[in-house]
Amino acid sequence: MTTQYEIVSFTDYQNFDSIKEMDETVRQFNARISRVHYETLNLLKRYSCKIIGVSHLKVKTIAQALNRSVRAIHRHLKYLKDNGFITVANTSRRKAGGKGANVYIINTVG
Known part of the structure; x- marks a missing residue:
């Protein structure tokens, strides 16, 4: 059985125009957080290149990685x-109902 999710346009959440801009923002954030938070934020960044700054992951996937x-x-x-x-x-999830994987949006410095 295939799980279907409600149609969400992830590009609506995009805060950055380029990967370079996202990388610079995350670099600034990383200077202000602990190592474990740094690792989590950087994993979100790695999964945020198709739609810059937006990742769609399960918490379990992040934990395993x-x-x-x-x-x-x-x-x-x-x-x-x-x-x-x-x-x-x-x-x-549109058909089965219930909660799907979250969308994580990296914020801009502001």
């Missing part, structure tokens, strides 16, 4: 969101 627990990743994402480094947009 960083060799961390799902609970730890939830804390990292909460910290990044609460401190204005990222914005989180929720998605839902």
